[in-house]
Amino acid sequence: MIDSKHIEFLxxxxxxxxxYSDKAHLIAYSYDATRTRYEPDAVLFPRHEQDISDILKYCxxxxxxxxxxxxxxxxxGGALPTNGGILLGMEKHMxxxxxxxxxxxxxxVQPGVINMDLQRAVEEVGLFYPPDPASEEYCSVGGxxxxxxxxxxxxxxxxxxxxxxxxxxxxxxxxxxxAGKRTIKDVAGYNIAGILIASEGTLAVITEITLxxxxxxxxxxxxxxxxPSVEDAMNAVFKSLAxxxxxxxxxxxxxxxxxxxxxxxxxxxxxxxxxxxxGDVDGNVSDEVEFQLEILxxxxxxxxxxxxxxADEGEDRDKLWxxxxxxxxxxxxxxxxxxNEDISVPRSKLPEALTRIYEIGDRYGFKVPCFGHAGxxxxxxxxxxxxxxxxxxEDGHKAIEEIFELVVDMGGTLSGEHGIGTSKAPFMxxxxxxxxxxxxxxxxQAFDPNNILNPGKMGLPN
Amino acid sequence: MIDSKHIEFLxxxxxxxxxYSDKAHLIAYSYDATRTRYEPDAVLFPRHEQDISDILKYCxxxxxxxxxxxxxxxxxGGALPTNGGILLGMEKHMxxxxxxxxxxxxxxVQPGVINMDLQRAVEEVGLFYPPDPASEEYCSVGGxxxxxxxxxxxxxxxxxxxxxxxxxxxxxxxxxxxAGKRTIKDVAGYNIAGILIASEGTLAVITEITLxxxxxxxxxxxxxxxxPSVEDAMNAVFKSLAxxxxxxxxxxxxxxxxxxxxxxxxxxxxxxxxxxxxGDVDGNVSDEVEFQLEILxxxxxxxxxxxxxxADEGEDRDKLWxxxxxxxxxxxxxxxxxxNEDISVPRSKLPEALTRIYEIGDRYGFKVPCFGHAGxxxxxxxxxxxxxxxxxxEDGHKAIEEIFELVVDMGGTLSGEHGIGTSKAPFMxxxxxxxxxxxxxxxxQAFDPNNILNPGKMGLPN
Numbered sequence: 024m025i026d027s028k029h030i031e032f033l034x035x036x037x038x039x040x041x042x043y044s045d046k047a048h049l050i051a052y053s054y055d056a057t058r059t060r061y062e063p064d065a066v067l068f069p070r071h072e073q074d075i076s077d078i079l080k081y082c083x084x085x086x087x088x089x090x091x092x093x094x095x096x097x098x099x100g101g102a103l104p105t106n107g108g109i110l111l112g113m114e115k116h117m118x119x120x121x122x123x124x125x126x127x128x129x130x131x132v133q134p135g136v137i138n139m140d141l142q143r144a145v146e147e148v149g150l151f152y153p154p155d156p157a158s159e160e161y162c163s164v165g166g167x168x169x170x171x172x173x174x175x176x177x178x179x180x181x182x183x184x185x186x187x188x189x190x191x192x193x194x195x196x197x198x199x200x201x202a203g204k205r206t207i208k209d210v211a212g213y214n215i216a217g218i219l220i221a222s223e224g225t226l227a228v229i230t231e232i233t234l235x236x237x238x239x240x241x242x243x244x245x246x247x248x249x250x251p252s253v254e255d256a257m258n259a260v261f262k263s264l265a266x267x268x269x270x271x272x273x274x275x276x277x278x279x280x281x282x283x284x285x286x287x288x289x290x291x292x293x294x295x296x297x298x299x300x301x302g303d304v305d306g307n308v309s310d311e312v313e314f315q316l317e318i319l320x321x322x323x324x325x326x327x328x329x330x331x332x333x334a335d336e337g338e339d340r341d342k343l344w345x346x347x348x349x350x351x352x353x354x355x356x357x358x359x360x361x362x363n364e365d366i367s368v369p370r371s372k373l374p375e376a377l378t379r380i381y382e383i384g385d386r387y388g389f390k391v392p393c394f395g396h397a398g399x400x401x402x403x404x405x406x407x408x409x410x411x412x413x414x415x416x417e418d419g420h421k422a423i424e425e426i427f428e429l430v431v432d433m434g435g436t437l438s439g440e441h442g443i444g445t446s447k448a449p450f451m452x453x454x455x456x457x458x459x460x461x462x463x464x465x466x467x468q469a470f471d472p473n474n475i476l477n478p479g480k481m482g483l484p485n
Numbered sequence: 486m487i488d489s490k491h492i493e494f495l496x497x498x499x500x501x502x503x504x505y506s507d508k509a510h511l512i513a514y515s516y517d518a519t520r521t522r523y524e525p526d527a528v529l530f531p532r533h534e535q536d537i538s539d540i541l542k543y544c545x546x547x548x549x550x551x552x553x554x555x556x557x558x559x560x561x562g563g564a565l566p567t568n569g570g571i572l573l574g575m576e577k578h579m580x581x582x583x584x585x586x587x588x589x590x591x592x593x594v595q596p597g598v599i600n601m602d603l604q605r606a607v608e609e610v611g612l613f614y615p616p617d618p619a620s621e622e623y624c625s626v627g628g629x630x631x632x633x634x635x636x637x638x639x640x641x642x643x644x645x646x647x648x649x650x651x652x653x654x655x656x657x658x659x660x661x662x663x664a665g666k667r668t669i670k671d672v673a674g675y676n677i678a679g680i681l682i683a684s685e686g687t688l689a690v691i692t693e694i695t696l697x698x699x700x701x702x703x704x705x706x707x708x709x710x711x712x713p714s715v716e717d718a719m720n721a722v723f724k725s726l727a728x729x730x731x732x733x734x735x736x737x738x739x740x741x742x743x744x745x746x747x748x749x750x751x752x753x754x755x756x757x758x759x760x761x762x763x764g765d766v767d768g769n770v771s772d773e774v775e776f777q778l779e780i781l782x783x784x785x786x787x788x789x790x791x792x793x794x795x796a797d798e799g800e801d802r803d804k805l806w807x808x809x810x811x812x813x814x815x816x817x818x819x820x821x822x823x824x825n826e827d828i829s830v831p832r833s834k835l836p837e838a839l840t841r842i843y844e845i846g847d848r849y850g851f852k853v854p855c856f857g858h859a860g861x862x863x864x865x866x867x868x869x870x871x872x873x874x875x876x877x878x879e880d881g882h883k884a885i886e887e888i889f890e891l892v893v894d895m896g897g898t899l900s901g902e903h904g905i906g907t908s909k910a911p912f913m914x915x916x917x918x919x920x921x922x923x924x925x926x927x928x929x930q931a932f933d934p935n936n937i938l939n940p941g942k943m944g945l946p947n
Contacts, residue, residue, distance in 0.1 A: 126723050126833035149729075171672045182670055184679070185647065198920035206829040207861035208644055208901035210633045210683045211909070211916055212943065213925050217646070217679025221672045238729040261588050267611075267700040267769070307729070310772040367668040371588035399669035439670035447673070454673050458660035462932075463675050469931035470924075481674065 025064040025087060033067060036077045041068040052110050055095040057446055061103045063110035070116045072230040080197030082475050090477050091224040093134060093163030099444030101170055101223040105479050113165055120144055128236045129205050134165020134229050150236040153180035165229050171221035173440030175272040178398030184220045189233035192219055195471040205233055223442055224477045226470040240305035242312045245340040247332040248300040248323040249293055253277050255327035256298035257374035260397045263322035268315055272302040273398025274347045280392045283353035284346055295329050301347045350394040357390035358407030362419045366430040367401040367439030379429055380404055387422045401439030427453050443481045451482035487526040487549060495529060498539045503530040514572050517557040519908055523565050525572035532578045534692040542659030544937050552939050553686040555596060555625030561906030563632055563685040567941050575627055582606055590698045591667050596627020596691050612698040615642035627691050633683035635902030637734040640860030646682045651695035654681055657933040667695055685904055686939045688932040702767035704774045707802040709794040710762040710785040711755055715739050717789035718760035719836035722859045725784035730777055734764040735860025736809045742854045745815035746808055757791050763809045812856040819852035820869030824881045828892040829863040829901030841891055842866055849884045863901030889915050905943045913944035
């Protein structure tokens with residue numbers, strides 16, 4: 024717990040205008056996209072890296088807990104101040120695009136920059152930053168790095184970690200660390216940037232991010248494959264990719280989502296549509312786009328597709344993507360509350376994984392509509408329950424646990440892109456053995472011996 | 486020092502046929518590509534992961550130092566047993582390609598697999614493993630991961646770390662750790678694979694590597710740009726890339742290398758050739774290849790190229806590449822010993838970096854022929870000295886130190902792809918401040934509290 028003496032000292036660092044300790048603000052900063060609430064004792068808005076260093080040094084000495092926070096849009100509680108203490112907000116001052124280096128195709132940003140603001144800024148100069156989480160309009164790049172966020176374009180372009188060239192960060196003892204370089208190759212010293220990515224703010228506070236950019240591809244088209252069944256669509260995913268397709272995105276909607284889109288939103292889809300694959304292909308030349316579409320068309324039809332639709336950029340493309348974009352809001356017809364997990368399995372295991380996930384749902388009597396980034400094996404699994412029924416909530420969580428056990432057993436992961444945070448922490452022992460969990464604790468201890476940075480996340484000690 | 490009691494116990498683990506402690510073998514395993522020699526006390530060839538766990542557990546208890554070794558082809562001493570102890574050889578048993586999973590485009594290999602054997606095996610089924618260090622015919626994939634090896638194709642395809650999906654490894658205490666998954670996305674737990682890559686065998690012994698593969702591109706052509714000066718060529722590098730070119734490779738030969746190729750090997754090159762850029766472009770469709778060549782042609786000419794030559798696959802391509810392949814052996818005309826460093830700077834800094842490196846060489850009276858992977862900013866800088874002159878050797882090392890200071894000052898790195906090992910360890914304090922070096926020590930301590938794994942490398946304590 025922070026007392027007034029601490030508040031005064033911290034005011035001296037950031038200035039009175041950059042600290043909140045009144046109830047209204049503490050409530051306003053108590054939640055993230057998990058909709059669970061934990062009030063911090065104070066919210067601080069550091070003005071620069073040195074502020075962060077000074078704050079951490081002080082808190083480390085007084086064993087005051089700190090939770091870094093980007094936009095608070097995380098799905099697993101990574102930015103929740105579960106132990107109170109200080110919430111370190113990056114949104115107010117640490118939100119600048121510091122540089123777009125066109126010559127080296129690199130952007131340097133502060134952690135509070137909104138993902139889409141970065142995408143737009145680099146596209147203005149003909150460059151391209153691929154990672155596009157669904158929350159791109161409001162999530163922060165610092166949060167993206169801390170959770171190693173993915174997105175639709177991961178099938179071709181990879182995830183956040185594939186774009187981080189360098190970081191600056193502050194250790195809990197106040198030490199300012201530079202990790203990585205503005206060079207494609209750098210093998211001097213331990214890969215500190217590598218371990219900070221996806222560490223959910225538990226090891227250091229990221230203060231600056233250097234990102235690799237790409238040339239913007241010149242041509243894009245969208246496609247939709249209509250399949251009679253989920254199994255057909257899932258087979259088409261890995262078989263088309265193994266046949267050489269390299270689509271930007273390959274998004275999947277299952278039979279329940281198709282049903283929901285028709286019933287709730289009146290979207291017209293063929294009677295025969297039991298599952299959809301929707302995505303984009305791109306290239307520097309139109310022949311590359313056509314090459315990709317030909318492979319997809321052929322592979323999809325060989326795996327049972329009844330239709331393969333192609334759309335140019337613009338309105339036609341938007342129409343194809345409309346179904347995908349409305350998947351999440353449509354499925355509430357199956358239950359007032361969704362227990363949403365973002366599992367990932369090797370792509371060839373998708374057909375079996377989906378079959379067995381539906382079986383688990385059936386056994387509990389829940390609908391489990393699934394959709395997501397099939398092209399990279401990452402599926403959003405939604406166990407739909409009546410949120411007003413404690414029994415259904417309890418059973419829903421049991422179903423989730425069974426799904427995790429299944430996924431890990433099939434060589435998959437608890438989380439493809441959302442992270443562990445608080446919401447998946449109870450399941451860590453399904454995915455990791457004692458030796459692995461012990462290594463995580465040793466690493467945490469090495470960076471943060473007083474356990475002041477975001478304790479209790481990722482199954483680490485509170 | 487290992488006594489006979491230790492040897493007997495270790496024999497009991499791996500069998501008498503898998504341990505050497507006789508002088509001849511200790512000498513045979515005392516060196517790597519740095520040509521420096523340190524004899525181990527014993528060479529062990531573990532048969533499998535469990536052997537490695539048993540060996541480490543025993544050595545950890547008795548504080549016996551262990552150096553893991555792939556093919557011993559490293560340029561910076563990473564696999565040298567500088568403190569004696571046990572050399573852990575992966576070449577005899579841990580050298581299998583365990584699986585090529587075509588459906589998920591993944592290969593699973595043991596650390597002793599030779600890089601080129603893997604490349605050939607995956608190409609046979611139409612897949613592609615891009616990392617291609619110059620030593621690809623004899624270096625091991627385990628060594629590649631431990632040093633985060635690069636290669637020619639890094640300009641387009643990145644480096645080893647971009648292909649590592651998962652690792653298995655053994656900690657010094659014998660704990661077997663699985664890190665990562667056979668999935669594109671995995672954000673559960675700390676990125677252990679990320680920190681093991683490039684850690685030079687100082688944190689854990691890697692026992693299995695899961696690698697991402699790509700579809701094999703269908704079309705390739707080679708190109709050569711002939712420039713009047715190094716500065717023109719260096720400008721053409723970053724300007725062509727910023728103009729949207731994405732060549733597989735963009736290799737650079739400077740004026741001295743051009744001179745050496747003519748004088749020593751009689752290679753015919755235009756009188757006007759002051760520097761060369763040589764590389765490949767590839768694509769799934771021939772239009773993509775042509776698109777790339779057009780950008781290069783235009784950008785190269787805008788930056789002073791007097792000629793731009795294109796070659797199809799086969800003999801013509803081999804002819805263009807012949808100059809690049811013979812760069813290293815040709816430059817001995819400038820001195821009997823080369824002090825070879827693989828610096829890397831942001832690409833836009835290449836023109837200035839080269840100018841200033843030559844100035845340093847001039848000041849000491851040394852020729853400094855430079856060549857290498859300009860497309861990713863990684864240049865092999867060769868300070869040529871008379872190896873029989875202690876004075877020249879001493880001055881040569883002073884020149885190298887000045888070059889490192891320059892490179893770091895320009896935002897570059899001590900090593901683009903060779904690692905730190907022993908040979909660059911004295912320069913770590915040029916690149917890293919006390920806080921960063923202290924973090925490296927803390928991480929080392931977390932993994933290996935008894936400091937038994939490859940101590941003294943990377944500037945870490947002996």
